[in-house]
Amino acid sequence: MKKTNNTYKSAGVNLKAGDETVKRIKKYAKSTFNKNVISDIGMFGGFFKPDLKQYKNPVLVSSVDGVGTKLKIAIGMKVHDTIGQDLVNHCVNDIAVCGAEPLFFLDYIAFGKLNPNVAEKIIKGFSIACKQNSCALIGGETAEMPGLYNKNEYDISGTIVGIVDKSKVINGSKIKEGDKLIGFTSSGLHTNGYSLARKILLSKYRLGDKPKGLRNSIGSELLKIHKPYLKLIRLIKSNVDVKGLSHITGGGIIGNTKRILPKGRGMIINWYAWKQPKLYELIQETGNVSDKEMQSVFNLGIGLVAVVSKKDVKKVIEISSTLKEKAIVIGQVI
Numbered sequence: 501m502k503k504t505n506n507t508y509k510s511a512g513v514n515l516k517a518g519d520e521t522v523k524r525i526k527k528y529a530k531s532t533f534n535k536n537v538i539s540d541i542g543m544f545g546g547f548f549k550p551d552l553k554q555y556k557n558p559v560l561v562s563s564v565d566g567v568g569t570k571l572k573i574a575i576g577m578k579v580h581d582t583i584g585q586d587l588v589n590h591c592v593n594d595i596a597v598c599g600a601e602p603l604f605f606l607d608y609i610a611f612g613k614l615n616p617n618v619a620e621k622i623i624k625g626f627s628i629a630c631k632q633n634s635c636a637l638i639g640g641e642t643a644e645m646p647g648l649y650n651k652n653e654y655d656i657s658g659t660i661v662g663i664v665d666k667s668k669v670i671n672g673s674k675i676k677e678g679d680k681l682i683g684f685t686s687s688g689l690h691t692n693g694y695s696l697a698r699k700i701l702l703s704k705y706r707l708g709d710k711p712k713g714l715r716n717s718i719g720s721e722l723l724k725i726h727k728p729y730l731k732l733i734r735l736i737k738s739n740v741d742v743k744g745l746s747h748i749t750g751g752g753i754i755g756n757t758k759r760i761l762p763k764g765r766g767m768i769i770n771w772y773a774w775k776q777p778k779l780y781e782l783i784q785e786t787g788n789v790s791d792k793e794m795q796s797v798f799n800l801g802i803g804l805v806a807v808v809s810k811k812d813v814k815k816v817i818e819i820s821s822t823l824k825e826k827a828i829v830i831g832q833v834i
Contacts, residue, residue, distance in 0.1 A: 512646025517614045521642055524620045528627035532637040536603070539638070546638030548604050550663060557666040561600040563591050566657040569694040570722070575653060576707050577719045580618050583656065584625025586726040590691050590749070591660035592633045593726075593804070596733045597745035599670035600662035602633050607640035608657045612649030614642065622656065633730050635660065670737070672744035672760030672807070675833055679743060680813050681757065681767060683774065683830040684732065684820070686803030688724035692750040693798045697722065700787030713778040721779050729804045732825050736806060739819050744807035748799040753830070755796060757805050761833065769831040777801050802830065 508515060522541070529541045539547035552558050567586050574583045584607075592602045607626055609619060619642060630637045649655065689697060705711060707719030714721055729747070736742055746757040753769060761767065771791075780801065784794050794800065806827075808816055813829060820827040 512613065513644045514614060517616055518642065518644065521614060521616045521619045524616055525623040528620075528623045529637045529639075532627050532630040532635070534636055537636050537638055541639065546604065546606065548636065548638055548661075550603055555663065555665045558663055559666050559669065561595045561598050561662045561664055562659060563594040564657065564659040565591050565594065565691075566655065567691040567726075569698060570689075570691050571653075571655065572698060573694065573707065573719060573722045577723060579723055580621040581625045582723060582725050584622045584627075585629040586625075586691050587656055587658045588626055588629035588633060588635075588660070589726045589728040591658050592629075592635065592662075593729050593747045594749075595660055595662040596730045597670065597747045597804070598664065599668050599737065599745075600664040602635035602660055602662040602730070604636045604638045604661055605630055606638065606659045606661075608643075609640070609654060610643040610645050610649065610656075611654045612644075612646060613651035614644040618654065622654075626658075629728065633728060635662075670742055670745055673762060674741075674743045675760070675762055675765060675807050676743075676809075677765065677833055678810060679807050679833040680810055680829055681769070681831040681833070682806045682808060682813065682816055683753070683802035683828045684729065684804040684806070684825055685727075685774075685828075686748070686799045686801055687727040688721060688777070688779065690726040690749065690799060690803055694722070696787070696789075696797055697783055700783055700789070704786055711782055714782070727803050732804070732820065732823055735819055735823060736816060740808055740812040740815055742806055742808060746805040746807075748803050748805060750797075752796045752798060753800070753802055753805065757807075760807070766834045767831050768834055770829075771795070771800075773830045774801060774828045802828075805830070807833065 526541050536549050538549055626637050701718055705718050708717050710717045744760040748756050817827040
């Protein structure tokens with residue numbers, strides 16, 4: 501057999517870097533483990549034994565997502581310990597609005613050239629958010645893919661699995677004409693609309709620039725962590741009959757909220773019910789973007805919408821304030 505100098509490393513894949521990464525991230529994953537996790541990191545699968553005693557008719561709920569081109573901002577700013585929090589919070593919010601409680605999270609990270617230092621920071625972010633959301637990080641995959649990504653680039657995705665009793669699924673079926681839409685503030689763009697935001701803002705500014713009206717640099721504003729709503733959702737649904745919940749992601753307030761409305765129902769949004777953060781004004785003015793386009797792309801400062809009966813509005817506003825969350829009536833069902 502003819503000898504060659506070709507190796508996996510010469511092709512761009514460093515197995516030692518992979519081993520080093522696994523060694524570093526174990527402590528972060530284990531810090532999220534609870535009594536339901538019955539496997540260690542490194543096995544071919546993650547084992548989780550849920551406690552089903554409190555459920556009469558348990559249903560598993562899952563969601564998978566990424567963070568889009570917000571990664572470009574993280575890479576440009578060289579800040580890698582928040583993007584993992586973005587992903588976990590986004591995924592958990594998606595199942596929480598269905599009434600589910602998160603059980604465990606799985607991640608996928610692909611690098612052009614695996615950097616154990618960067619990987620460690622990303623996983624640290626996963627672990628922080630998993631603990632905040634009471635779920636376990638039970639496994640994942642780290643890949644090195646030279647030729648597909650540039651050496652300093654990476655991509656991430658994640659999957660959350662949760663559980664809810666079938667009788668407690670929140671699906672919007674009870675929504676009626678006259679019900680009120682209550683909005684809760686976002687922390688920023690969250691993880692949607694970054695391709696348009698980057699195209700507009702970075703054609704005029706640098707990530708380190710701080711235009712008039714912004715409290716932080718453009719890069720810092722764009723990197724604000726996707727807000728977790730699990731605690732707020734738990735509080736609301738334990739106190740009032742929540743008819744529907746909408747996580748405002750790609751598609752904006754209308755695009756996401758109409759997904760939970762029964763056939764024959766629509767909505768009216770009062771776009772002047774809250775003051776949009778300065779960042780959205782900067783994007784719109786700099787890029788000469790229409791109101792309609794802004795409304796269909798960005799959350800515009802509202803990251804969660806709850807649909808409740810008119811009689812429950814006051815109570816939702818009161819209990820939300822105990823978590824220092826401002827509830828704003830932004831519209832109604834027609």
